[in-house]
Amino acid sequence: MNIFLRELRANLKSLIIWSVIMGLLIVIAAGKFAAYEGNPELLAILDSMPSAMLDAFSLRAFNLTTLSGFFGVMFVYFGLLGAIAAAMWGSDIISKEERDKTAEFSLVLPVTRSRLVTAKALAALVNCIAFVLITWGLSLVAAQQYNPDQAFYEFLALEMQAMLTIELIFLAIGLLLGCALKQYKRSSAIAISIILATYFMSILSGMQEDLDFLKYFTPFKYFDAGKLFRTGKMDGTFLLISAVIIVVSLAGAYWSYNRRDLYI
Amino acid sequence: MNKNIFRHEFRIKFKSVVYWSLGVMAVIFIYMPFFPTFADQIDLFNEALANFPPELRTAFGLDNADLSTVAGYFGGFVFLFTQIILSIQAANYGFGLVSIDESELTADFLLTKPVSRTQILTSKLLAAFAGLTLTNLVVWISSLAAISLFRGDHVVEWRAVFLLLGSIVIFQLFFLSVGLVVSLLVRRIRSVTPYAMGLGFGAYVLNAFSGMLGDVKLELITPFKHFDPAYIIEHGAYDMPLIVLNIGVTLVSLVASYWLYVRRDIAAVA
Numbered sequence: 001m002n003i004f005l006r007e008l009r010a011n012l013k014s015l016i017i018w019s020v021i022m023g024l025l026i027v028i029a030a031g032k033f034a035a036y037e038g039n040p041e042l043l044a045i046l047d048s049m050p051s052a053m054l055d056a057f058s059l060r061a062f063n064l065t066t067l068s069g070f071f072g073v074m075f076v077y078f079g080l081l082g083a084i085a086a087a088m089w090g091s092d093i094i095s096k097e098e099r100d101k102t103a104e105f106s107l108v109l110p111v112t113r114s115r116l117v118t119a120k121a122l123a124a125l126v127n128c129i130a131f132v133l134i135t136w137g138l139s140l141v142a143a144q145q146y147n148p149d150q151a152f153y154e155f156l157a158l159e160m161q162a163m164l165t166i167e168l169i170f171l172a173i174g175l176l177l178g179c180a181l182k183q184y185k186r187s188s189a190i191a192i193s194i195i196l197a198t199y200f201m202s203i204l205s206g207m208q209e210d211l212d213f214l215k216y217f218t219p220f221k222y223f224d225a226g227k228l229f230r231t232g233k234m235d236g237t238f239l240l241i242s243a244v245i246i247v248v249s250l251a252g253a254y255w256s257y258n259r260r261d262l263y264i
Numbered sequence: 265m266n267k268n269i270f271r272h273e274f275r276i277k278f279k280s281v282v283y284w285s286l287g288v289m290a291v292i293f294i295y296m297p298f299f300p301t302f303a304d305q306i307d308l309f310n311e312a313l314a315n316f317p318p319e320l321r322t323a324f325g326l327d328n329a330d331l332s333t334v335a336g337y338f339g340g341f342v343f344l345f346t347q348i349i350l351s352i353q354a355a356n357y358g359f360g361l362v363s364i365d366e367s368e369l370t371a372d373f374l375l376t377k378p379v380s381r382t383q384i385l386t387s388k389l390l391a392a393f394a395g396l397t398l399t400n401l402v403v404w405i406s407s408l409a410a411i412s413l414f415r416g417d418h419v420v421e422w423r424a425v426f427l428l429l430g431s432i433v434i435f436q437l438f439f440l441s442v443g444l445v446v447s448l449l450v451r452r453i454r455s456v457t458p459y460a461m462g463l464g465f466g467a468y469v470l471n472a473f474s475g476m477l478g479d480v481k482l483e484l485i486t487p488f489k490h491f492d493p494a495y496i497i498e499h500g501a502y503d504m505p506l507i508v509l510n511i512g513v514t515l516v517s518l519v520a521s522y523w524l525y526v527r528r529d530i531a532a533v534a
Contacts, residue, residue: 021470024466024482025470028474031481077469080465081466092457096454096455189457192352192461196287196352204295208298
């Protein structure tokens with residue numbers, strides 16, 4: 001419990017910074033929406049855009065002149081920011097002990113390594129949930145001026161669940177990197193590479209049909225906002241893949257941290 | 265400048281420079297080959313687009329980035345992704361430039377040497393800049409090679425391409441110096457990467473909606489807007505006021521960094 005509280009406090013600043021970035025994004029986007037609201041001519045242009053371009057930027061299937069459509073487009077960026085933040089929190093919360101030379105201190109405490117990881121993972125999890133709730137809250141505030149309907153609230157709720165799932169995937173991967181890598185410097189470097197590679201892959205997979213299979217490798221494509229909007233639920237297959245990634249990463253994290261020679 | 269510090273700094277950065285360079289190279293060579301298929305599709309789109317009133321087209325930013333041209337595709341896709349990578353790399357070096365000495369407890373060693381802090385900072389900055397320039401060079405070569413290889417039978421607007429590539433230096437320096445000044449403004453940077461990711465991706469995401477209709481205000485703070493490829497390609501020139509703003513921020517950050525670093529209370533090994 002003490003470790004948990006300590007980590008929460010230590011991560012508060014980071015949470016605030018990410019929330020500010022998210023807030024700025026929502027303010028900018030909400031301002032842009034003013035020009036789209038109820039402007040049907042824009043729709044005609046969007047409809048005629050080539051599918052490759054629409055897919056690349058996930059613009060397909062959205063009516064940008066409605067609030068739900070606009071927030072559908074924003075989902076990519078919600079997911080991206082959430083993923084980066086979560087991966088950073090996950091890898092940092094473990095590897096910082098070695099970087100700051102506090103590993104000796106925390107590991108002589110009368111707690112097992114597993115409990116240490118659990119406390120830290122829970123603290124990072126709380127951070128992730130808080131980040132989603134903040135995004136949710138800010139979106140609701142920004143949407144108020146455009147009189148959102150019930151469907152929008154439901155869609156936003158669904159988007160936030162999907163965002164949380166993406167965060168959880170990257171949090172688990174981050175934790176695994178922090179736990180498994182012998183050199184603490186590597187964990188954040190590899191975390192960056194994974195985020196960049198999967199993000200670029202998500203754009204690539206939309207650009208051409210024969211690259212569609214890439215969508216299984218990039219969590220950014222697991223929950224397509226357009227599909228969320230049409231079906232009203234998250235895709236079962238991808239939920240399952242997400243669950244597998246999360247469970248395997250976490251199991252690997254505990255397994256490797258318990259038998260690892262720590263860098264001191 | 266101190267030669268030893270420069271050499272040491274450059275040497276420890278070298279491996280990272282190689283990785284980042286390989287990363288941008290990969291991105292350029294993965295995205296550029298799709299140009300021919302993409303261009304065919306877009307041609308149809310452009311025909312359809314011609315039927316729309318011009319005001320609407322400008323509002324959408326569709327006039328400026330014609331993705332069916334080599335420069336348009338390169339700028340709109342490939343170069344934008346290159347910018348993301350370069351921003352994170354430069355921010356990474358900026359945040360870590362002097363903060364690493366404190367977090368790895370090597371500041372005592374370095375600062376007891378008979379060199380002034382100004383000299384230390386200058387040597388470190390130059391070493392980081394040399395590393396960034398190396399990556400910059402790789403971007404130039406890979407871009408030119410990829411464009412020549414995958415242009416198909418399209419005409420290349422070289423002027424626009426060179427303008428885009430030429431903007432990289434200023435772009436890198438912005439992130440390097442802003443990262444540096446932020447690292448000196450806060451009491452302690454424990455981990456460099458989260459800050460660098462926040463600055464780089466934050467700036468990118470804030471620019472995400474700027475191509476859309478609507479008023480442009482807040483996104484003026486992000487370098488991705490200052491060096492908007494679409495603008496550069498459309499006008500065949502940089503957006504001068506924004507570039508001046510960008511360089512201004514860089515210079516202020518650099519001056520402030522020297523001022524702060526010389527006066528900084530650096531924690532010694534307890």
